[in-house]
Amino acid sequence: MNTIFFLLRQTLTFSIxxxxxxxxxxxxERSGVVNIxxxxxxxxxxxxxxxxxxxxxxxxxxxxxxxxxxxxxGLAGILISLLHAYASINMKANQVxxxxxxxxxxxxxxxxxxxxxxxVQQINFNNxxxxxxxPVLGKIPGLGDVLFKDAYITxxxxxxxxxxxxxxxxxxKFGLRLRACxxxxxxxDSVGINVYKIRYAGVMLSGMLGGIGGLIFVIPTSTxxxxxxxxxxxxxxxxxxxxxxxxxxxxxxxxxxxxxxxxAATYSSIPFLLNLGVPNTxxxxxxxxxTLIVLAFTSKKSQAPKASGVPYDKSIH
Amino acid sequence: xxxxxxxxxxxxxVLPLAxxxxxxxxxxxxxxxxxxxxxxxxxxxTDIGTIDDKSFNQGAWEGLKKYxxxxxxxxxxxxxxxxxxAAYLDAIDLAVEGGAKLIVCPGxxxxxxxxxxxxxxxEIKFILLDGDPNDGDWDKGFPTYKRQSNVYSVxxxxxxxxxxxxxxxxxxxxxKLGFMGGMAVPPVIRFGYGFVQGAExxxxxxxxxxxxxxxxxxxxxxxxxxxxAMAAGWYEAGTEVIxxxxxxxxxxxxxAAETAGKAVIGVDVDQSAESDTVITSSMKQLSVSVYDGIKxxxxxxxxxxxxxxxxxxxxxxxxxxxxxxxxxFTQADYDAIFQELVDGNIEILKDTKxxxxxxxxxxxxxxxxxxxxxxxxx
Numbered sequence: 220m221n222t223i224f225f226l227l228r229q230t231l232t233f234s235i236x237x238x239x240x241x242x243x244x245x246x247x248e249r250s251g252v253v254n255i256x257x258x259x260x261x262x263x264x265x266x267x268x269x270x271x272x273x274x275x276x277x278x279x280x281x282x283x284x285x286x287x288x289x290x291x292x293g294l295a296g297i298l299i300s301l302l303h304a305y306a307s308i309n310m311k312a313n314q315v316x317x318x319x320x321x322x323x324x325x326x327x328x329x330x331x332x333x334x335x336x337x338x339v340q341q342i343n344f345n346n347x348x349x350x351x352x353x354p355v356l357g358k359i360p361g362l363g364d365v366l367f368k369d370a371y372i373t374x375x376x377x378x379x380x381x382x383x384x385x386x387x388x389x390x391x392k393f394g395l396r397l398r399a400c401x402x403x404x405x406x407x408d409s410v411g412i413n414v415y416k417i418r419y420a421g422v423m424l425s426g427m428l429g430g431i432g433g434l435i436f437v438i439p440t441s442t443x444x445x446x447x448x449x450x451x452x453x454x455x456x457x458x459x460x461x462x463x464x465x466x467x468x469x470x471x472x473x474x475x476x477x478x479x480x481x482x483a484a485t486y487s488s489i490p491f492l493l494n495l496g497v498p499n500t501x502x503x504x505x506x507x508x509x510t511l512i513v514l515a516f517t518s519k520k521s522q523a524p525k526a527s528g529v530p531y532d533k534s535i536h
Numbered sequence: 537x538x539x540x541x542x543x544x545x546x547x548x549x550v551l552p553l554a555x556x557x558x559x560x561x562x563x564x565x566x567x568x569x570x571x572x573x574x575x576x577x578x579x580x581x582t583d584i585g586t587i588d589d590k591s592f593n594q595g596a597w598e599g600l601k602k603y604x605x606x607x608x609x610x611x612x613x614x615x616x617x618x619x620x621x622a623a624y625l626d627a628i629d630l631a632v633e634g635g636a637k638l639i640v641c642p643g644x645x646x647x648x649x650x651x652x653x654x655x656x657x658x659e660i661k662f663i664l665l666d667g668d669p670n671d672g673d674w675d676k677g678f679p680t681y682k683r684q685s686n687v688y689s690v691x692x693x694x695x696x697x698x699x700x701x702x703x704x705x706x707x708x709x710x711x712k713l714g715f716m717g718g719m720a721v722p723p724v725i726r727f728g729y730g731f732v733q734g735a736e737x738x739x740x741x742x743x744x745x746x747x748x749x750x751x752x753x754x755x756x757x758x759x760x761x762x763x764x765a766m767a768a769g770w771y772e773a774g775t776e777v778i779x780x781x782x783x784x785x786x787x788x789x790x791x792a793a794e795t796a797g798k799a800v801i802g803v804d805v806d807q808s809a810e811s812d813t814v815i816t817s818s819m820k821q822l823s824v825s826v827y828d829g830i831k832x833x834x835x836x837x838x839x840x841x842x843x844x845x846x847x848x849x850x851x852x853x854x855x856x857x858x859x860x861x862x863x864x865f866t867q868a869d870y871d872a873i874f875q876e877l878v879d880g881n882i883e884i885l886k887d888t889k890x891x892x893x894x895x896x897x898x899x900x901x902x903x904x905x906x907x908x909x910x911x912x913x914x
Contacts, residue, residue, distance in 0.1 A: 229765050
């Protein structure tokens with residue numbers, strides 16, 4: 220039983236960053252801007268906030284520091300995403316190119332600045348953020364073992380972001396406008412919605428969530444930040460597509476990807492799986508094969524926002 | 537208005553960079569730099585990984601830097617564009633153009649590059665760590681080796697370093713061990729085999745019934761969530777200490793160990809400062825050997841054309857006992873086993889063995905083990 224709880228806990232460390240970043244991607248794409256820059260935004264968010272932790276960790280620690288770091292990661296993400304927004308909304312540039320530029324730029328900036336400041340590109344941090352056991356809640360059998368042991372507040376934050384995202388997207392005026400701009404910006408414009416503003420908001424939201432995702436990705440998995448998030452930004456894109464641009468589906472897709480990733484990495488500690496004799500490459504392939512299959516079967520009725528990737532130009536119909 | 541905001545934001549991004557530029561740290565790569573002619577006598581080409589990998593490249597660079605700073609000699613490191621022999625050769629060309637007289641090439645992967653460079657630049661000296669120049673043609677079984685008089689090839693007895701770590705861990709009361717290597721290159725394999733045999737040796741001495749070793753190569757020298765998850769899984773399943781043998785892989789293992797409250801053994805250099813979970817490090821004296829090689833070069837006695845193995849006899853390997861966190865394994869225990877290695881009383885199986893005069897690879901299953909069970913994870 221403990222093994223299963225461990226598996227699920229470990230799944231969360233993979234899934235929550237994927238969830239948060241993919242939700243970020245969702246806001247951008249539902250507003251009509253393809254955001255392939257998620258990887259770069261994650262790197263930038265993680266870089267800024269871990270650098271912040273590194274600088275102030277002598278005087279602060281624990282949850283307050285983590286919350287401040289999350290704030291900084293979000294702001295850094297917004298800042299870098301504005302580059303993408305400006306290029307793709309104002310300048311009507313190719314959104315894939317602009318996103319790729321950010322992906323190439325941010326790791327280099329992270330290495331450069333880290334070396335300038337401290338001569339070493341790895342930025343160390345002390346992990347004082349893990350909660351070994353949440354009082355009371357940790358005692359709940361089953362659920363407590365999964366959600367409230369060796370936990371990070373970022374897990375709860377991720378779930379909160381999911382709920383808020385779903386409400387914003389479907390139950391608010393802003394959400395309706397956002398979706399309209401992603402489906403038919405001219406129609407939205409004709410009823411007086413400022414498409415540019417809405418798209419800016421979408422991209423900035425994706426920047427904020429991408430930045431936060433970068434931070435919560437790095438904290439449980441290493442003791443320093445080395446200018447990379449190991450391709451998880453791209454994985455989040457896959458989660459976004461697998462989840463068909465819908466919050467709850469994205470949630471399940473991220474859980475599925477996380478579980479598969481966990482099994483691929485930890486199958487050696489699970490006697491049942493080890494004895495199956497299945498090569499671990501099979502486990503590693505599963506999420507991607509599943510993505511391909513799902514795409515193959517759903518491509519005809521794909522839920523991709525219709526205007527996603529198309530720069531909005533008032534004069535062209 | 538919008539444009540103004542954009543300009544301000546762009547400036548906000550660029551300004552910190554400019555500010556950083558003005559204040560280079562005390563440790564710049566080229567002190568004593570002559571503004572008139574920018575040449576660097578001593579050069580190092582980094583292997584995959586970075587100059588500050590807290591491990592292999594860094595250890596070698598520290599030795600070079602120490603000598604260069606003592607003697608006020610210009611020095612610089614070059615980073616190949618990618619992990620190919622062609623890129624390594626380009627970096628060597630660059631170093632030679634930059635005025636290098638001696639080039640340090642840390643790593644097994646430099647073998648083919650140095651094989652070509654030694655003839656291209658007969659007047660330049662090379663120190664090749666962890667390797668012996670060859671044409672890299674493994675397809676025909678084993679490549680053609682050739683070592684000119686301008687190449688000094690240095691090997692380390694990693695199997696002894698690993699042996700000491702495995703021995704110390706079991707002597708200190710650990711019986712469930714793990715080995716997580718980076719790429720399965722010969723030095724990493726030697727570390728791993730030595731580790732397993734050291735554990736077995738200590739187990740026999742103590743009369744322990746069974747020792748379990750989880751064994752895996754991640755295939756990269758990087759910190760990845762996969763490595764962290766695997767280490768966490770091992771710890772969860774009972775593993776008490778993991779020998780993290782692959783540069784930044786160690787950071788993933790340490791992150792897992794901090795959560796699980798378990799122990800880590802570091803590699804190459806003393807990694808105790810990296811995390812409180814590091815109980816000891818399986819070290820090879822990279823910086824010392826580079827330093828000595830350069831010193832010999834300037835003394836006119838460069839050991840070119842030679843290939844040596846630095847082992848316990850010359851203090852080429854060891855554990856940093858001063859910073860180790862052992863409970864029952866004492867300095868006296870360490871000195872005793874170290875002396876055994878120096879005296880050559882213990883035979884440790886390496887990654888290859890001589891069969892009919894050819895080096896035949898040794899598989900993990902070829903190691904004779906009685907009480908140790910190795911679970912090899914692909």
